[in-house]
């Protein structure tokens with residue numbers, strides 16, 4: 466049995482968190498976005514048109530003595546923000562930290578949408594959702610975590626994302642030094658392939674908790690905290706000058722004073738998103754108005770507890786117990 470850990474770095478404004486992995490023999494080093502909201506491991510590759518690659522590192526299966534083409538297999542994925550990619554599939558050795566899966570399905574991109582081409586620092590995605598939503602056809606493939614979880618001390622991984630600082634993903638163990646107090650556990654419904662749970666209620670600032678349950682997913686690949694329209698409206702009503710700005714595509718408010726905290730329940734516990742985390746980023750160089758880290762989940766079908774929520778906590782993704790654990794950071 467084994468455990469592993471790898472550092473993840475916050476990009477500007479914590480817009481995404483990028484983590485190094487290596488693929489093939491000899492190892493090819495790429496930096497990818499670990500995404501609990503999807504279940505494909507795909508990377509920029511030498512099979513792409515040169516015009517679609519702008520600074521990213523690429524996987525070259527022909528340069529790996531351990532790559533083996535999964536004949537006839539293809540993949541195609543479209544994400545919540547409309548970005549997309551597609552390609553073919555190889556089996557190859559993938560290493561994260563000190564953990565290695567010898568025959569991991571590595572989805573080599575042949576095409577990516579402009580959003581990926583324009584994100585120079587991101588070489589691909591490593592899905593940490595449930596393998597039931599892997600897009601490989603004709604036979605869906607397992608995620609890295611699914612392939613290794615039975616060799617881990619415990620079938621779980623943890624996300625310790627930070628604000629503007631390196632954090633870590635751990636595999637197979639819960640680091641007692643990473644949190645204080647007790648972890649609040651809540652059951653996961655994996656039927657849609659996501660780490661989905663229901664929060665029993667929320668509060669704005671210091672007011673009393675409202676019994677308004679919120680069902681959503683813990684998604685490391687989504688930047689913001691996307692909640693029901695009614696909750697978002699109740700929150701921004703408490704901020705002088707807050708308004709929905711159609712140009713920015715969301716709620717915008719004066720960067721100071723610091724807005725109220727947003728608190729949501731997790732079974733018997735609570736998670737507090739500090740007001741200064743809700744001021745996601747200035748909308749202009751004048752730094753007067755800030756784009757909100759809390760926005761509406763309209764059109765998605767469920768709420769998304771993205772990085773704005775996750776980086777407040779030490780979060781345990783427990784596939785053994787099918788539960789999520791939220792701990793207060795140390």
Ligand SMILES: CSC[C@H](NC(=O)[C@H](Cc1ccccc1)NC(=O)N1CCOCC1)C(=O)N[C@@H](CC1CCCCC1)[C@@H](O)C(=O)OC(C)C
Pocket residue numbers: 480481498500501502503543544545546547548580584684685686687688689765769
């Ligand atoms: C409504 S869900 C939107 C979500 N995307 C996001 O949250 C993107 C992530 C990103 C970061 C940097 C550069 C490019 C994109 N950020 C975003 O839309 N932002 C606009 C608002 O300001 C903050 C940044 C999303 O599509 N998440 C994907 C993973 C994501 C990773 C980065 C590349 C693009 C794909 C995934 O988690 C997903 O689709 O989840 C489903 C279940 C909604």
